[in-house]
Amino acid sequence: MAESDEEPQTRRQRREASGRRRTLKERSPLLSFVTECAIVIVLAIVISFVVKTFFLRAFFIPSESMEQTLQVDDRIVVNLLAPGVMDIDRGDVVVFEDTREWWGSGSEPETNAFQDAMTFVGLMPDTSSHYVVKRVVGMEGDHVECCDDQGRILVNGEPIDEPYLFPGDAPSAAEFDVTVPEDSVWLLGDHRSASADSRAHTEDPDMGAVPVDDIIGRSAAVIWPWQNWSGGGSDREPFEQVPDEPPAEDQTDAEDG
Template sequence: MALVLSFIVKTWLLQAFYIPSGSMEDTLRIDDRVIVSKLTPGPIDLRRGDIVVFADPGNWVEAPVSQPQGTLSTVVRDTLTFVGLLPDTAENHLIKRVIGLPGDHVVCCDVGGRITINGAPIKEPYLKPGNAASEQDFNITVPQGRVWVMGDHRADSSDSRFHDGPKQDGSAGSVQESLIVGRAVALVWPLDHLTWLSNPSATFGAVPPPSSHTSGTSGSTRPSSTATPGATGTTGAGSGSVPGGDASSSTPVGLGAPGGTRLGGD
C-alpha cells in the first residue's frame, strides 16, 4: 500500500528534486532538495516568476554516464525509483524561473540594465548578488504554448538566452509548456534551508498583458555586450534547471528527502 501511495503521489501530485548545480543560486544551492507541485501547469496556471522543473527540450543537459544494466541491485533500484522512493539519476530535467509567458515581449536591457516585459521594466530581488540582469542582450517574443526561462545566477546559467539559435527571436530558446513537470513550492533539505518558494508577485505586478503592448523591432537600448555565455552543464532539480548545474548550467533532478530526482546541470 505504501508503494502504491508513493507512486500515486509522485505521478499526480508532488515530486522531490535534487539540485546539482549553482544556476539558481542563491535561491537554490547545490545539494538542496525541492518539492515540486504537479498541479502547475494544469489546474493552476503558470505565472511569471514561478520556479519550474521541465524535461530537457533538447541538448540542454549533458549526456548522462551510462549505468550497467541487468543486475538484481539495478532492478531493485529502478523499481524503487519508479515508485518514487529513490532518487532518479536520469538527469534529464532542469529547473529555472519563468520570466516570459506566451505572447510576452521580453527585452534586455533598458538603460538602467533591467529586463523589460511588454515595455515594463522589472526589478529582480532574487538575482544572485553581483549579477546583472543579463550579460547578453536579447529582444524576443515568446511563442504561444511556450515560456522564457532564466536562472537566478545569470552569470552561471545556460538558459533560454543561450539556446535560442541563430534567429534569436525566442522560438528556439523558449520551453514548451508541455515539457513542464511542475512548480517548485518548497525547499525541504537541508533543514537549515527550509522555506516556501513563493512567487515574487511584486516584481511582475506592473507588467501589462501582451495584448496591450506593441512589440518593437529594435534591440535593447543599452550598449551591446560582448560577454560570452557561460559553459553549459546539467542541473538538478534544481537547474542550477530541477528541476539545472551550469557553467552556465542546466540542472537535472531526483526524488526523495534527503534524496530527490537529480536534475541535469546547466
C-alpha cells in the same frame, strides 16, 4: 431439527476458528509483527507512487544555476498540478524536461538498482540530468528584452526589479530581444552568470522558449537538507505591473520583423 442443529454448530465452528487465529497470533508475535510491517510498507509504496504520479514529485538540484534560491544538492518537491489544474505565471520556478537536450547534458549522480526503484515509486528524488529547473520570465506573446538604461530586463515594456538574483550578478550580460511563441515560456536561472538558459538559444526558431507541455511542475518546497528548508522559490511580485500584452509599437516591430 436439522436446521436448528446446524446453526449452533456453525456458531461453534466460528468461535473455534477465531480461537485458533488468536492462538496463532499469541504463539507467533514475530510473525504478526512482520506481517503488519509488510502491510504498512506496501501501503506506503502504493501511496507514494500515486502521489509521485499525480500530485508531488521530488527532484535533485545538481548545479549552481538557481543559486541562491536553490543550492547545489538541494532536494525539492514539485507540484505536478501546475500547469494544468493550477496556472504557471511569470516568476514561478519550474522543472521541465529537456526534450531537445539543450541543458541536460551534464553529469548526474551514479545510482544503483535500489535507488532507481525508490525513485520510480517516489521515495527518492529524481537525479536525471534531463530535468532542468529555471524561473519563468516570459509567457506566450510576451516581449522580453535586455536591457533598459539601469540594466534591468523588460517584459512587455515594464522593467523588472529581480530580488532573487544571485548577489553581484547583472540581470544579463548578453543582450536579447524576443517574443515568446505560443504555448511556451521563456526561462532564466537566478545565478545569471552561471546559468545556461533561454538566452543561449535566442537564434533558434523558437528563440529559446520551452514548450509548456515540457513543464513537469512548479517548485513547491525545499525539503532537504533540513537547514535549507523553505518554499519553492517562486516570486510573482516583481511581475505584478507587467501588462498582459506588449506595447503597440513592440507588436508592430515584431510583425515587421
